[in-house]
Amino acid sequence: MQAVMLRDVEVMRPRTLDEALRLLDRAHREGVRLRPMAGCTDVLVDAHFGKALPERFLDVWGLRKELGGLRWTEAGLVIGATCTYAEALETPKFVAELPALAKAASQVGARQIQARGTFAGNVENASPAADAAPMLLALDAQVKLASLQGVRTVPLLNYWSGYRQTVRRPDELITAIVVPAAALGSQGQWFRKVGTRAYQAITKVGLASRLQWQGGKLVDVRLAAISMAATPKRCATLETYLKGRELATIDAAELRHAQAVDLQPIDDVRSNATYRAEVFARLVEQALRETHLATAH
Ligand SMILES: Cc1cc2nc3c(=O)[nH]c(=O)nc-3n(C[C@H](O)[C@H](O)[C@H](O)COP(=O)(O)OP(=O)(O)OC[C@H]3O[C@@H](n4cnc5c(N)ncnc54)[C@H](O)[C@@H]3O)c2cc1C
Structure with a gap:
């Protein structure tokens, strides 16, 4: 090396x-x-x-004049490509409307990294252990790309094409990440990373999610797994299993069975597959309990 x-x-x-x-x-x-x-x-x-x-x-x-800062529009929140975590965290409206994304941002590295690190860089770096990118995925965010050929918008769901790969062409630049208006201030935003310590820790396993309850039932479910696959990953089978259920009808074994269809974590230097699978299931259970409790009040 x-x-x-x-x-x-x-x-x-x-x-x-x-x-x-x-x-x-x-x-x-x-x-x-x-x-x-x-x-x-x-x-x-x-x-x-x-x-x-x-x-x-x-x-x-x-290019901070053109690509910097946060802008609220009819379509949603436009996070400029050079907007840093620190800039977002210093904006009370951002923290109030996107509390779980703010939590993820506040746990990226430590203050020094937050002063330089951008949401766009986190998305393009395409690490399966990224923290902000999976929360953006759970919020249905979109990536805005510009080139001399024009502008296109790609949902984050389709943005990562493989391990550390994205669909961005070499002649394209990310100009912004857009969080749709419907997600701003929405109920049930939840994030937790598990690492070796609170700061400067790469996530061993984590969950970024949005769980919306109505009349005691889960009406909308978005679960994005961190460090559980080659990219940050939505859990389609698990989401289908949970949608429409009341908390009391969620069975721990069925939940783990659905999760195993979506996620086959690996052993690596940071953790092992058994630990990751069990901790992830517990994070889902914690998110369900806490978001359910929050809507009951
Ligand atoms: C000590 C340390 C701790 C860290 N801890 C964490 C952590 O806890 N959680 C976490 O998620 N990350 C962590 N990181 C990684 C990093 O800080 C984040 O991924 C950060 O968001 C990257 O943003 P950046 O602006 O620095 O990206 P850069 O390093 O500038 O770029 C990252 C990638 O994005 C591309 N890129 C950047 N901007 C654009 C653009 N506008 N259009 C197209 N491509 C672009 C670059 O080509 C590169 O491939 C850590 C890094 C360090 C050094």
Whole structure:
């Protein structure tokens, strides 16, 4: 392993989004890999561990005027591609409307990482152990991509195509992540990560979810698993099993059976499959109890 010296890396610093898209387009046509970088909290770790790096980087940090901040629109909350966790956590409306996403953001690394790390970087990094991205998945968020060919919107549900892979084309840039209006302030948002300590811990197993109860029954269920598959993953079988049920009719063995159809966790340096499966089932049970209790009041 050999760490890459930063002086060996060529970085391009566009002043506008248009210029950034032109640079990406040209590099794509010339067959040169031009990788975006925002807060660099993942990119620099890759460089440190000597992973194969592209020839050039495109630094989008300077595009904060066009890609920064949070914007509430009719469609929902637009989280700009350079919006950091710290920026979001300093916005009371964000914390009030998206409490579980705020909790996830507040547990990414520690303060220093939160000051640089972006939601868009977390999504594009496509780690199965990411914290904010799975919560965005449970909120039905969408990724906005721009290129010289135009703009397209991809639901997060279809964004990760495999381990550390996304459907973004090399000539595209994420401009924002959009949380739909229906999810803002919605009932039953719930997040918990399990790691070796409270901060600076990569998630061994975690659950990002949205559980909506009406008249004692679960009417809407979204469960996104962390560190349980090759990507952050929605649990379709488990969601179908739970939908329409009252808390008292949820059977622990049936729940685990449905979960096993969706998720086959692996053993790795951080944990093992048996631990992950059992802790995940308990997180689902905890989320069900706590969100049910919250709606009863
Ligand atoms: C000490 C430490 C602790 C950490 N702890 C956690 C943790 O607890 N939980 C967690 O989830 N993560 C953690 N991380 C990982 C990291 O902080 C997050 O994934 C962060 O959100 C990445 O954002 P960034 O802006 O720094 O991304 P960058 O490092 O700049 O980029 C990450 C990836 O996204 C791409 N990218 C960035 N912006 C764009 C764009 N606009 N369009 C297209 N592609 C783009 C880059 O090319 C790269 O592939 C940790 C990292 C460190 C160093």
